[in-house]
Amino acid sequence: MTVSKSARYALVGALALLAIAAVLFVRLTRYGLSTHDEPTKAEVVLAGALRRWASPADLRDKKNPLPASPEVLVEARSHFADHCAVCHGNDGKGQTVFGQKLFPRAPDMTLDATQSLSDGELFAVIENGIRLTGMPGWGDGTAQTARGSWGLVHFVRNLSKLSEADLREMEKMNPMTAAQFEQMREEEAFLAGEAEPPESKPRSPRSPHGH
Amino acid sequence: MRTLALLFLIVLLASSTALAHGGPGNLLGIVKEVDENHMVVAARDGHEVTVQLTEKTSYEKASKPAGRQDVVSGARVSVKLEKDGKTAVIVKIGSQTR
Numbered sequence: 001m002t003v004s005k006s007a008r009y010a011l012v013g014a015l016a017l018l019a020i021a022a023v024l025f026v027r028l029t030r031y032g033l034s035t036h037d038e039p040t041k042a043e044v045v046l047a048g049a050l051r052r053w054a055s056p057a058d059l060r061d062k063k064n065p066l067p068a069s070p071e072v073l074v075e076a077r078s079h080f081a082d083h084c085a086v087c088h089g090n091d092g093k094g095q096t097v098f099g100q101k102l103f104p105r106a107p108d109m110t111l112d113a114t115q116s117l118s119d120g121e122l123f124a125v126i127e128n129g130i131r132l133t134g135m136p137g138w139g140d141g142t143a144q145t146a147r148g149s150w151g152l153v154h155f156v157r158n159l160s161k162l163s164e165a166d167l168r169e170m171e172k173m174n175p176m177t178a179a180q181f182e183q184m185r186e187e188e189a190f191l192a193g194e195a196e197p198p199e200s201k202p203r204s205p206r207s208p209h210g211h
Numbered sequence: 212m213r214t215l216a217l218l219f220l221i222v223l224l225a226s227s228t229a230l231a232h233g234g235p236g237n238l239l240g241i242v243k244e245v246d247e248n249h250m251v252v253a254a255r256d257g258h259e260v261t262v263q264l265t266e267k268t269s270y271e272k273a274s275k276p277a278g279r280q281d282v283v284s285g286a287r288v289s290v291k292l293e294k295d296g297k298t299a300v301i302v303k304i305g306s307q308t309r
Contacts, residue, residue: 164269165276168301183237187289190239190255191305 035103047104048113055124062120066150073158076151077166081173084152087134090170092159102134110159122153238262238290241308245282250299252288262290263298272304283307 003011031037039047066072081090087099092109099106107114114122126149129137139145176184189195238260240252252260270277282288287305292298 168269168271187237187239187303191287191289191303193287193306193308 035101037103039104044104051125051130052117052121055121056128059120059124061118062123064119064123064150064153066147066154068154068158072151073154076148076155077170078173079148080152080155081170082175083138085170085174090167090174091162092156098134104133106134109156114156119150119153122156123149126152236292236294236296238288238292240288240290242282242284242286242288245284247279250282250288250302252290261297262292264302265298268299268302270302270304277304 080088080092085096087096087102087106088094088109089096089099089106094100094106094108096106109115117125123146125135127137127139127146129135139149186195238252238254240254240260242250243253243259244251248264250262250264252262254260264279264282268279270279270281272281281304282302285308287308289303289305290299291301291303293300
């Protein structure tokens with residue numbers, strides 16, 4: 001019995017796919033969908049290529065239409081501190097509790113992998129999010145939200161220029177838990193001399209939730 | 212059972228001591244002594260804590276940048292500490308105690 005060349009290729013292809021599926025199946029049954037492991041190189045390359053490929057064509061090469069005025073940058077900085085820093089960190093390096101527990105990890109956006117994306121690609125990520133990662137899509141189709149996202153694109157481009165003073169200012173704009181808010185008020189009262197002397201007032205216990 | 216109870220007690224004591232110092236990484240107190248590289252802070256629970264000041268330590272007074280020279284004996288301070296619990300990252304300087 002003779003087997004045609006194309007049938008042989010198809011068979012080899014099918015066997016290769018079967019082998020990949022078997023490896024994935026074993027990994028899945030052994031490790032589940034855990035986020036603890038670092039993504040493999042293959043996953044990183046594939047995800048990067050897919051993200052680039054999946055960016056809407058009309059945005060891929062689009063330049064930021066919003067002028068990078070000081071007002072826009074200040075607005076974007078506070079927006080980032082309030083909405084994005086919990087995962088990305090104020091400095092955009094992703095070294096946060098949440099950012100380092102995601103799969104894939106929140107990236108260091110000062111690096112080339114992010115900075116080499118076009119304005120339109122960054123905008124698409126912010127507006128539409130990325131499926132199966134922690135990145136939500138913030139866009140709601142309104143011009144106002146789009147303006148905010150273009151402002152964030154400017155902010156991402158300027159991450160490496162943030163000063164210590166900028167970062168400290170951002171810390172004040174980061175979301176707080178009720179316990180952190182109470183702690184801040186207590187600190188302000190103490191520094192202003194409004195709180196009781198240290199020895200006479202033991203510190204109130206805080207939530208033991210240490211995250 | 213007794214060992215478990217003892218362990219629980221140790222953990223409880225250790226955590227309450229940490230909280231009395233203002234939680235991990237943060238210290239509220241009054242400056243007792245200060246020099247170029249160190250300051251001794253009387254924490255709110257009465258403990259005295261020696262804090263290292265480095266060239267990376269930043270200072271803030273009334274939400275504005277300040278300097279090491281603004282830290283004086285008797286000043287109320289809030290100190291954000293490094294993970295080592297000894298080195299100051301940010302020192303916020305408040306009012307002077309009477």
